[in-house]
Amino acid sequence: MHPNVYLPEEFLSHIEAILPEGESLSEFVSACQRPLRKSIRVNTLKTSVENFKQRAKHKGWKLEPIPWCDTGFWIEADESVTPLGNTAEHMAGLFYIQEASSMMPVSALFHQQDSNFGSVLDMASAPGSKTTQIAAKQNNKGVIVANELSASRVKVLHANIQRCGVSNCALTNFDGNVFGGWLPEQFDAVLLDAPCSGEGTVRKDPDALKNWSIESTNTIADVQKQLIESAFHALKPGGSMVYSTCALSKEENQQVCTHLLTTFTDAIESISLLDLFPDAHKALTPEGYVHIFPQTYDCEGFFVARFRKLSSVTPPAVKKRLGKFPFEKANTKLVNQISQSLDQELNIVLQDDSMIWARDKEVWLFPTNLEPMLGELRFSRMGIKIAETHKNGFKWQHQVATSVATGKEDKCLDIDVEQAREWFMGRDIRPNGSGKGSVLVRYDGFIIGLGKWVGNRIKNGLPRELVRDKNLF
Structure with missing residues (x-):
């Protein structure tokens, strides 16, 4: 129990006024004081749900399906010795520790x-739970x-x-308000999981409401209204958009959606989520949104709304000043060299929905669908770095193993x-025998590095940010 969860009286009065019919404030408070059930999402870029179930059974993990996510499970596991985050399966990306309600958007x-x-x-997008969920839904296709x-947080x-193992992603580091003007009507889908007051997260963070006030809620809502307009401008006609928060107040949820609908009137429609799950x-809500209180499904509070863009609208005018793009698209000779070397040295075959670009001695794999945006916005990182060139060929990079290889090479x-423990701690390993060149390192059936x-x-090629040094499996 978390009896010390801070729930200001002003906040409780605010919530009592908006609770759905038939639900009481005492039920809400009791739910807020209960610890969250731990939940995970299976990463189907790395394994199948069925294979993961078998692995969980072998480890003694108990899984209960999350009804709104076919790859999500509440999990019961003994973490007294090894936390879930330090298991080999987590470090290799087979699953993501993610709160159940946050899988819904x-x-x-x-x-x-x-x-x-x-x-x-x-x-x-940070820390990446929803980005990696999208990538799995896309099967690393598109961008x-x-x-x-x-x-x-980037x-x-x-x-x-x-x-x-995500390979179809490009990262940016901007205020979200730039997208409507810089990339108008560029995206088939937009997810705005908006910065919010975090009212629904008290079961995870007992002090989440320490500084709560209706004034701060209204200030946050003003920011959200700007962001949702930008998101709508960035959406193609016919495209889908989801707006979500981990807030409970209508000011940050229904009222922001109403602002969107009244701003764009005939160019937008709301899509009911009644049949999202049983x-x-x-x-x-009466509007067809999903407004979750902590007691509703025994998870964090959350809000989700979906919209469709019906027609084009005039985007905000912007003045662009972009420097020279530092990458060049690889010529046929380099593409052939890379493809042949990857096949010969690692038995890896590149997919058709990616393209090779070069910068100095670096070789990168970009999603093909990113190309129309390359001259329109500055990206902090695009696709995956697969190699560095040198006089004797190519020095392959970590993400070749984790994002391109299948594990069957x-x-x-x-x-x-x-040896796997040593590997995840960033150390070199000494298996039996010897060899030459690069090798895909595999443990328990899944690739863990290059x-x-x-x-x-x-020699260990694990990037420093992925190295762990204690409480390993």
Whole structure:
């Protein structure tokens, strides 16, 4: 129990006035004082749900399906020795520790979607739970532009993208208000999981409401209204948009949606989420939005709304000043060299929906669908770095192993649990025998990195931001 959860009287009066019919304030308070059930999402870029279920059973993990996400589960696991975040499966990206209600916005975005979106904007994306969920839904096809205002949080976002094997992502570091003018009507889908007061997160953070006031809520709502307008301008006609928050107040939720609908009137329609999952009616608002209180499904409080853009609207006018793009598209000779070398050295075959670009001695793999945007906006990171050139060929990079390889290549080296522990701590390993060149390092059936033979040891190629040094499996 968390009896010390801080719930200001003013906040409780505010909530009591908006609770759905039949729900009491005492139920709300009791739910806020209960610890959250831990939940995870299986990363289907790395494994299937069925294979993960078998792995969980072997480990003694108990899984309960989350009704609005077909890859999400509440989990019961003994973490007294090893936290879930320090298991090999987590560090290799087989699953993402994600709060159950936060899986709903992406589920809503892809609900009743027959084909993959060619381009998706995740406007406020760190730490990456929803970005990686989108990438899994897309099966790394198309392109995701993942934006984050905070530069420090971009590093965390990139680390999670690397860990989960995402290859179709481009990162940006802007105020989300720029997208409507800089990339108008560019995206098939937009997710705005807006910065908010965090009222629904008290079960995870007992002090989340320490500075709560209705004045600060209204100030945040003003920012959200600006962001949702920008998101709508960035959306193509016919495209889908989801707006979500982990707030409970109508000021940050229904009223922001009303602002969007009244601003764009005939160019927009709201899409009901009644059939998003079997019990969605319990949290459905009259407008068709999902407004979750902590007691509704025993999870964090959340709000989700979906819209469709019906027609084009005039975007904000902007003046662009972009420097010279530092990359050049690889010529046929370099493309052939890269493809042949990857196949010969690692048995890896590049997919057709990506393109090779070069900067100095660096070789990068960009999503093909990113190309129309390259001269329109400054990106902090695009696609994945796959190699550096040198006089004797190519020095392959970590994400070749984790984002491009399938795990079925002939050039995989299987290692045991002790060697895997050493690997995740950033240390070189000494398997039996010796070899030459680069090698895909595989543990328990999944690839965990890229190494290089140096005599009878394998030099560790794990990026520093993915290294762990304690409480490992």
